[in-house]
Amino acid sequence: MDHAKSAQTKALVLETALAMFRSKGFAKTTMRAIATEAGVSLGSAYYYFASKDELVLELYRESVAEQRVRATTALVGTTGLSDRLKAAVHSGLDALGPYHHFGGAFIASALPPQSAVNPFGEASRQARGDAVAIFEEVIDGTKVPAFLRPQLPELLWLAYMGVVLFWVYDRSGDQRRTRMLIDGAAPLIAKLVSISRLPVVRPLVEEALALKARVQA
Amino acid sequence: MDHAKSAQTKALVLETALAMFRSKGFAKTTMRAIATEAGVSLGSAYYYFASKDELVLELYRESVAEQRVRATTALVGTTGLSDRLKAAVHSGLDALGPYHHFGGAFIASALPPQSAVNPFGEASRQARGDAVAIFEEVIDGTKVPAFLRPQLPELLWLAYMGVVLFWVYDRSGDQRRTRMLIDGAAPLIAKLVSISRLPVVRPLVEEALALKARVQA
DNA sequence: GATATTATTTGAACACGTTCAAAAAGCGTG
DNA sequence: CACGCTTTTTGAACGTGTTCAAATAATATC
Numbered sequence: 001m002d003h004a005k006s007a008q009t010k011a012l013v014l015e016t017a018l019a020m021f022r023s024k025g026f027a028k029t030t031m032r033a034i035a036t037e038a039g040v041s042l043g044s045a046y047y048y049f050a051s052k053d054e055l056v057l058e059l060y061r062e063s064v065a066e067q068r069v070r071a072t073t074a075l076v077g078t079t080g081l082s083d084r085l086k087a088a089v090h091s092g093l094d095a096l097g098p099y100h101h102f103g104g105a106f107i108a109s110a111l112p113p114q115s116a117v118n119p120f121g122e123a124s125r126q127a128r129g130d131a132v133a134i135f136e137e138v139i140d141g142t143k144v145p146a147f148l149r150p151q152l153p154e155l156l157w158l159a160y161m162g163v164v165l166f167w168v169y170d171r172s173g174d175q176r177r178t179r180m181l182i183d184g185a186a187p188l189i190a191k192l193v194s195i196s197r198l199p200v201v202r203p204l205v206e207e208a209l210a211l212k213a214r215v216q217a
Numbered sequence: 218m219d220h221a222k223s224a225q226t227k228a229l230v231l232e233t234a235l236a237m238f239r240s241k242g243f244a245k246t247t248m249r250a251i252a253t254e255a256g257v258s259l260g261s262a263y264y265y266f267a268s269k270d271e272l273v274l275e276l277y278r279e280s281v282a283e284q285r286v287r288a289t290t291a292l293v294g295t296t297g298l299s300d301r302l303k304a305a306v307h308s309g310l311d312a313l314g315p316y317h318h319f320g321g322a323f324i325a326s327a328l329p330p331q332s333a334v335n336p337f338g339e340a341s342r343q344a345r346g347d348a349v350a351i352f353e354e355v356i357d358g359t360k361v362p363a364f365l366r367p368q369l370p371e372l373l374w375l376a377y378m379g380v381v382l383f384w385v386y387d388r389s390g391d392q393r394r395t396r397m398l399i400d401g402a403a404p405l406i407a408k409l410v411s412i413s414r415l416p417v418v419r420p421l422v423e424e425a426l427a428l429k430a431r432v433q434a
Numbered sequence: 435g436a437t438a439t440t441a442t443t444t445g446a447a448c449a450c451g452t453t454c455a456a457a458a459a460g461c462g463t464g
Numbered sequence: 465c466a467c468g469c470t471t472t473t474t475g476a477a478c479g480t481g482t483t484c485a486a487a488t489a490a491t492a493t494c
Contacts (some may be wrong), residue, residue: 005490006442031481041444043484052481104329111328112321113386120386169330169337177432184428188421195417204408211401215394222460223472248451258474260454265472269451 010048013038017055018062026056026102050116053109057117057124059099060110064127066095071134081142082190088138089160089182093167093175100175103168119161132157145197151209152193159189227265230255234272235279243273243319267333270326274334274341276316277327281344283312288351298359299407305355306377306399310384310392317392320385336378349374362414368426369410376406 016038020029031052035045049055070091078087099106110117119128135153144152163185167178196205233255237246248269252262266272287308295304316323327334336345352370361369380402384395413422 009442030479032479042482043444043446044442046482047442050482104331108325108329108332112325113388114321115325171330181428181432184424184431188425188428191421195421198417200412200415200417204405204412207401208405211398211405214401215398226472247449249449259452260474260476261472263452267452 009040009044013040013045013048014055014058017049018059021055021059021102022098026105053115053117056106056109059106060117060119060124061127063092063095063099064130067092068130068134070094071137075137079141080190081139081144081193082187084138084142085156085186085189086182088134089163089186090179092134092160092164093178093182096164096167100167107165107168128157131160135160144193147202147206148193148196148209151212155212156189159185226257226261230257230262230265231272231275234266235276238272238276238319239315243322270332270334273323273326274344276323277334277336277341278344280309280312280316281347284309285347285351287311288354292354296358297407298356298361298410299404301355301359302373302403302406303399305351306380306403307396309351309377309381310395310399313381313384317384324382324385345374348377352377361410364419364423365410365413365426368429372429373406376402 013034017029017034020034020037031045032042034055035042038045049058067088071088074087074091075084078084096103109115110119112118113121115121116123118124132153135156138156139149139152163178163182166181167175170176170178172178195201230251234246234251237251237254248262249259251272252259255262266275284305288305291304291308292301295301313320326332327336329335330338332338333340335341349370352373355373356366356369380395380399383398384392387393387395389395412418
């Protein structure tokens with residue numbers, strides 16, 4: 001069932017795959033090449049990973065874990081919503097960094113609703129929860145209006161997904177423009193949160209939250 | 218070069234493909250099946266369309282044209298930003314309606330940056346311009362603060378892309394939830410536009426516009 | 435230790451999107 | 465009509481992700 005040898009082989013295939021993804025890109029890394037490089041047969045690779053996409057799901061999981069580690073460190077001693085947001089989001093992109101050049105392929109296999117890798121879907125529930133938890137950590141210890149607090153982490157995660165999408169398209173060196181976007185958007189979001197209790201703004205925000213709840217699931 | 222016969226064959230292949238996409242879905246419609254159904258050889262289909270994705274690009278173009286027709290009609294006699302927004306966006310989804318069940322595949326081939334079908338890319342510049350123009354038509358004759366007006370159509374188009382993404386994931390009957398989202402979000406956006414001149418909000422909006430400009434291209 | 439059961443491995447085979455060299459058809463020019 | 469040139473058509477071939485029945489190895493049961 002769950003022998004040590006088996007787990008070891010699975011890990012070997014996965015690590016070989018991720019290494020090849022990084023060095024050759026996603027499209028150019030064939031399942032046959034992964035199998036050969038890992039010293040197993042093609043069928044064996046498929047015994048452990050039902051599809052090439054499933055390898056991407058592992059990549060997603062690993063990157064979230066990596067983001068979490070980086071974010072936790074970066075958040076220590078960082079105060080204020082704006083800076084804490086920056087820390088979390090920059091951490092995410094740092095973790096994804098090595099995979100930028102096949103971001104397109106990543107999106108192609110990740111976004112289709114029926115895909116196992118779809119970040120909104122069932123299979124990635126855990127990873128998504130972990131990612132949202134990072135934003136819970138971000139707002140912990142910051143001043144956020146109570147009516148906004150429960151929904152905020154998920155909204156921030158959603159915005160983060162948007163940033164990742166932007167990042168995938170970003171062809172500037174070192175994805176400089178995405179970094180600019182983050183540094184510009186973080187204070188804006190912090191400001192928006194802070195004015196959200198004002199009488200002119202609050203009804204709008206509350207209506208938006210209600211809409212989100214109404215439309216969900 | 219551009220013989221009538223040739224154009225006719227091309228149109229035949231395209232229409233056969235779109236019809237099969239609608240009836241069987243994208244993934245299950247193979248290039249071989251399209252060719253057979255259209256009565257041409259596989260190589261001929263590829264002579265006219267360099268890839269399966271290119272057929273999707275045509276679909277995108279057609280759907281934008283269709284949206285434009287529907288929106289223009291729906292906008293006649295419709296006043297107020299909120300209602301005009303609803304008209305335009307509902308028109309878009311009406312046009313896309315028959316293709317909902319392969320929205321996932323659509324996204325998979327549309328979003329990768331290197332894809333010919335990518336709505337942000339070069340190949341779809343024209344179709345994108347047409348789509349943005351619809352939102353120009355939407356705000357024509359509505360009250361929009363001058364500092365916001367030039368950028369607004371593109372922002373609305375971007376939001377519309379978000380709605381389409383939501384729609385692709387929407388598994389409720391007749392995509393009811395997406396319709397709710399539109400009807401809920403349109404008045405919110407209209408409200409946001411109207412309060413954007415207020416002293417507390419305006420600096421935030423201006424800063425966001427500046428960020429958009431800074432980060433673009 | 436022998437045998438049955440389960441887990442793992444294998445590589446051939448399938449269908450697909452795509453490419454390509456060669457054939458066929460269409461066209462203009464003398 | 466005959467000749468060259470371009471446009472169009474063809475189907476075999478390639479490499480891909482994926483499936484699967486059969487073979488092998490590992491483990492459990494007696």
